[in-house]
Amino acid sequence: MRYHIGDFDNEVLIQLYERMLKPRMIEEKMLILLRQGKISKWFSGIGQEAISVGVASALKNEEYILPMHRNLGVFTTRNVPLNRLFAQWQGKASGFTKGRDRSFHFGSQEHKIVGMISHLGPQLGVADGIALADSLRRKKRVTAVFTGEGATSEGDFHEALNVASVWNLPVLFCIENNGYGLSTPTNEQYNCEHLADRAKGYGMECRIIEGNNILEVYSKVSELCKAIRKRPRPVFLEFKTFRMRGHEEASGTKYVPEKLMAKWAKKDPISNYETFLLEKKVLTSAYIENLKAEITEEINSNLELAFNEEPISSTLSNEIGDVYQSFENEIVKPSENTSNIRFVDAISNGLRQSMERHNELIIMGQDVAEYGGVFKITEGFTKEFGRSRVRNTPICESAIVSAAMGLSINGMKAVVEMQFADFVTSGFNPVVNYLAKVHYRWGQNADVVVRMPCGGGVGAGPFHSQTNEAWFTKTPGLKVVYPAFPKDAKGLLITSINDPNPVLFFEHKGLYRSVYGDVPDDYYTLPLGKASILRTGNAVSIVSYGAGVHWALETLEKHPEIDAELIDLRTLQPLDVDTIYESVKKTGRLIILQEDSLFGGIASDISALVMENCFEYLDAPVKRVASLETPIPFAANLEADYLPKKRFEENLLELMAY
Structure with a gap:
């Protein structure tokens, strides 16, 4: 393996080595603990450390990074305390999910890390939303998101790339092509020579990087980050690498030809880099020995902290209470001045006044900009609030719901219009598995309202007439609102937007232009949960x-x-x-x-x-x-x-x- 030092000084060269060595040594310890039954599961990143460390080292600390379960090097490079990582893997209270989720399924706002969910695809759309918030605030930042070659077969992958390209979002899509999706080889995942070739179809720049070469990863990603900060745009990175252990330890690697394993073993990113640094006299054997001793002590002392922590316990009130972020609705009483308006006008009025109240509220949906949406609820909004806040989207419900989640992670509010409630099926996964569960899992709220034009009586047939609220009322973590009158519709919509939790807001199409009511002209709220x-x-x-x-x-x-x-x-x-x-x-x-x-x-x-x-x-x-x-x-x-x-x-x- 060829290494090009370039302008890197010894301090950087040694730091990259240290940053790769620590996650490798942690993993080796975890494999022992797994065999001892002291942790329940492990997804090994052995052989892929150069990617995690190289990308995380190239980003600034204030820039978000969205890793996968094989990216331990991201967490250690961001200096996540080891005792908390170990506690997380043991389901202890000082972990990041209070024992409610395992391994790397968590995030940490303190470290600007957003962990994955097992449904891999939505992570990419979340990165779009985080990057969108940075772009709207004119912050020169990059968002990096990881996925594997297997997940590139998911629809969310393609939706997220398309949105990022259309909106020119500063996202680094980092694809770790390690040869296998569990046991499925790449030739059964895609039929192109390189995954990076797919970027061309989205009008996106792409790079193929030797994923086991830490200096190549770090130098090329650093160069790209600097360029993207100056001229925001998405870039597709395919890292060629290999997975030296099973998808997770129980699955093993019997399906991998021995010759292939031997070939990639020779490309180990740490042993090769270590040999290079020794030859260049940047490192000495004594330094390496001392470093390993220090890391071993750090691992053992932090493991002791985690092992000594009592098994987690909770109460019914704690578990129920953490499903939603606490929210005290600010009661804003209606004014005496009213207008007799239609249901549809009340919705539009509530949206407009919420946009005026919240400068970082973003409306997204198909045809919602100049056209005003198919029901004309946002007609005229682009003139008042601009296209940056009232955004037409491609036809990709899943990526847009995920992007709304990303906006929330980065401190903004989002209203997503499903053109018809029926179409939420195309975005069902991020609604029920991301928005609904994220606060319970790691305390992150989903400040998202999904507007759901629904209902029959208008001759729209099976795909434009459903009233599908029951799909969501049984999903803990979601709030569901379904008004019948214009006054209620406006006040409840305003409250739903104020609420930091995800709300499915059902609007019956048959009521839009048939039901009138006296609606207060000014901004007001109504409480959720009160009949x-x-x-x-x-x-x-x-x-x-x-x-x-x-x-x-x-x-x-x-x-x-x-x-x-x-x-x-x-x-x-x-x-x-x-x-x-x-x-x-x-x-x-x-x-x-x-x-x-x-x-x-x-x-x-x-x-x-x-x-x-x-x-x-x-x-x-x-x-x-x-x-x-x-x-x-x-x-x-x-x-x-x-x-x-x-x-x-x-x-x-x-x-x-x-």
Whole structure:
């Protein structure tokens, strides 16, 4: 292996050696502990240290880096305390995830490190969001993100590269091509000579770097970082390297030809570099021996700290309490000045006033800029706030949700518009696995609102009409809001944007231009988790939300003899169970109306909760009314039969006659 010293002085040469040696020695110790059963799992980066150390050394400390589970050298180069790393791997309290996640699945704002999730792809989109925040603030910074050649087969990889290129984001996409995705060789992962060739399709610069040569990695990445800070742009780096151990230790390496293992063993980044430095008399054998002794002592003393720490324990309140970041809603009361406006105008008004209130709030979505979105909610926003804050996106929901997460990590707020709620399936992974879990895992909030135009009754068919709130109400870590009236829509949207936690904000398309209401002109907030009692009564409790509330009101107008109490939930997570219980205890009857299909919906959970907590107060079985157990059809008569409006009236009358 050829090393070119260039302008590097001995201090730099020795520092790079030390930085590679430490993670290697830690790994060797971890493999012993794994065999002893003192840690549960290990993903080895032996043979790849030059990449982690070289990239981390080239970045400034204030620049974010997003490593993978084979990048221990990133953590040690950033001087993450070893006792905390060891505690993390043992599931101890002084680790970074309070025992809730393992190995390198964590981040540390102090060290500007953002750890991966097992669904590898979203990490790349998160890097886009972090870099976007730096660009908007005009900070000359680089964000580096790692992934392996296997993950380049994921759609998130391609989405993230496309977004970074279109938006000219200062991201270093660092691909560690180590030959195998678990046991799958590269010839079964891609059909091009070099992964770097893919960058050309995105109009992106690319480099192929010898990943086992620390001086090549450090010098080339340093040069690129300096250039990117001057002229922000993404760059694709393919590091040619090899994985000398299994994907994780249990999988072994029997699938790798012995000749290939032997070939790469000769390219070991540490032993080769060490030999080079000895030949150049930059190092001496005595120095190496002393250095290894120092690192061994550092490892052992910090291991002792971690081993001596008591096994982690927690309480129910701690576990539940850490799912969300604490949030005390600032109550801003509505003004007396109101305007009678449509539901769609109330949403637009709330968004506009939030953009005025939060200078670092970014709106992202397909066609949301000059076009104003397909429902014209952001029409005129680019003139008021500029294209940097109101951003058209490529058609790539997953990367944009991930980018919103990156904005939050870098201290900004984001509102993402799903053109239709149905399309959230293309971004489902980062919503339920990243946004929802990130605070519970390592205390990082996801300051993201995902707007979800939803619902039927407009003849839009199976792919533009779903009301899919139940996918998210059962996912801890997400908040779900679903207003029925313009005043509520504005106040709840403003609160959702203020809330540092991820919110799925459902907006029924059928209400957009059909429902009017008196809405305060000024900025105001409404609390999440508080239902609204629209009518008081003593004979039956009706619980609904969204369009269902209006169907219930129409039904009650037809039957003034029914003394019903009508509850509009407004938010589904958190759910105002107290208001429901109080009403049921008074009326003795409950019927729940939802637009979603019946099985597994919110009505089922409300019914179960009432049966568990208010059974002795009931005078009749709880009724659930919902849409048919089919996809939503297009033709008007079929859609009318699918929706539960007519069946609600029948079931209500049946309940009253029980």
